Amino acid sequence: MARTTGSDGEKTEAAVREAAVSLIARLGYEAMSMRQLGTEVGVQAAALYRYFPTKEDLLFTLMREHMEGLLEAWNAARPATADPASRLAAYVENHIAFHIERRHATHVSNMELRSLSHERLTQILKLRTAYEKELRAILRDGAEAGVFEIDDVGLTAMALIQMMTGVIVWFRPGERLSIAEVTTTYLSMTMRLVGAKIDAESPARPSERVKDAAAL
Amino acid sequence: MARTTGSDGEKTEAAVREAAVSLIARLGYEAMSMRQLGTEVGVQAAALYRYFPTKEDLLFTLMREHMEGLLEAWNAARPATADPASRLAAYVENHIAFHIERRHATHVSNMELRSLSHERLTQILKLRTAYEKELRAILRDGAEAGVFEIDDVGLTAMALIQMMTGVIVWFRPGERLSIAEVTTTYLSMTMRLVGAKIDAESPARPSERVKDAAAL
Structure with a gap:
């Protein structure tokens, strides 16, 4: 354009x-x-x-770029390992870091879907589905490998995404907790929620990447 | 009035x-x-x-009655027992049932806080704090009794509330899952998230109240 x-x-x-x-x-x-x-x-x-x-072109551009940015960030953060717990930890870290940096854009993306035309709404929902599918694949792999205990892959993915995105509602940089501390706590809640049969300490520890991001 | x-x-x-x-x-x-x-x-x-x-009187009334209704519903649902797991299960059941029935009002209450005057915002936030405090008390009692494993009571309360309220974003009655099925899955995710040291089946089973509500 x-x-x-x-x-x-x-x-x-x-x-x-x-x-x-x-x-x-x-x-x-x-x-x-x-x-x-x-x-x-x-x-x-x-x-x-x-x-x-048009005003709707603007809204659509903001929303599309938000979702494309999220998918790109995940593609860059995605670990080479097949281990479900490490992949889940990377997904959580990336999701929290991405959204904390884009609080207003996240708010707009979640709230203004109602104002898109049907065709454009479909495009945005496709991007969302692609992103959520990544999480569902991790959860399914973990459940099939017997390292996660999951009742319903779809509901667990929605629960995790809403729990993590919710961080932007209350988190303000410079208050009681750092991004790294928040991420560590959300990682251990996530690992418990999926019933991860692992040493709770090791994959729940935020990676160096998250610590670096928090120091910015 | x-x-x-x-x-x-x-x-x-x-x-x-x-x-x-x-x-x-x-x-x-x-x-x-x-x-x-x-x-x-x-x-x-x-x-x-x-x-x-004024238009703001209307918004404030909608928000205040939403939060007062939620507190009343919880006061009615609150079990007599001191057992943290039973209290947590009742909180989750009540929260999900209340919000699924009030999808639009929940959306308005979460999204339009920005449009309240400072004084009225303070009143609404006080009601929210009172409601969240109930959950924090349950989590704290469970952690102190050694039946829950919780890193941070405040973060865990926010994570649970956002995970549960998120149900309204995707849940539609009459689709794949009933309210009772959704509630059962959210209960077992909650119990795992708080590291509940209990038989995962018994307190995670929705009470008769929820089954009745789902049948409406």
């Missing part, structure tokens, strides 16, 4: 996205006007339409 | 609340106008102001 308009255009587009995420998170998508968004970024509403021909 | 205007007034007020919950869940609070709400209920916008002098 507007990516070809050069670096000023790219900077403006990035500023538009950032301001849109924060306005939508604060007001809701329906209540936000392109005029308000223009004022926030310091451009005419007409100029916004060069980047996003 | 308008409770004194007699049974027609009460019916109108109830219709206003019901329509408001569904409109706010669909459009967002900021985007909903009192005019739209009046049209939905079939009364003049001016008449709405007899019941709710």
Whole structure:
């Protein structure tokens, strides 16, 4: 889309996205006007339409990029091992780190699905399904290998994702707990929830990657 | 408030609340106008102001009654026993049953806190804290009695509440699972998550109350 308009255009587009995420998170998508968004970024509403021909194009772009970013982050974090407990630990670490850094975008992605057209909603849900499928595969492998105790793979995946995403509701950097401490506690809750038959200490310990992220 | 205007007034007020919950869940609070709400209920916008002098009065009333209802439901469901596992099972059953029946109201209560004045937000957060405190007390009693294995009582309470409330996002009555089946699975996940040192079958089995509710 507007990516070809050069670096000023790219900077403006990035500023538009950032301001849109924060306005939508604060007001809701329906209540936000392109005029308000223009004022926030310091451009005419007409100029916004060069980047996003409709308000729904903007919403869809924010949501698609959020989900694509999550899938990319998981592909980068995914360990080479086949061990279900290590894969689950990596999934939890990546999920928490990704969402804590994108609190407003997560809020928008979860709340504004109602405002997408049917076709675009389907596209976003496909990306979600692809991401959740990764977790279901880990849980299923663990259950089949007899290292996890799971009653229902689908419900367990939803329960874990909602438990982990919920971190953004209450977590604020700089308060009682660091990201690494929160992640450690969520890892051990996750391992117990799936009935992992392992030394609770070793795979539940956050990796160096998470410690590095927390230090940023 | 308008409770004194007699049974027609009460019916109108109830219709206003019901329509408001569904409109706010669909459009967002900021985007909903009192005019739209009046049209939905079939009364003049001016008449709405007899019941709710401001739009924020309406939002606050919906949120306060949601939380008061949840606390009342828990007070009614709370078992007489001191046994932490039975109390936790009752809390989970009540939480899931209450929220599944009030999907839109839960959505509004979770999403529209941003639109309350500071003083009213404080009142709602006090009610939430009172409700969460009940869960923390159960978890703490279980940890102290050595029947639960808990790293952090506060984080565990948040994780459980978000995991359970998340049911409303994907659960639809009449699909693959009944409320009783969902509750049974969530109970066993909860018991494992808190490391309950008990026969996983007995307290994780939904009570007759839940089975009755599911049959409605």
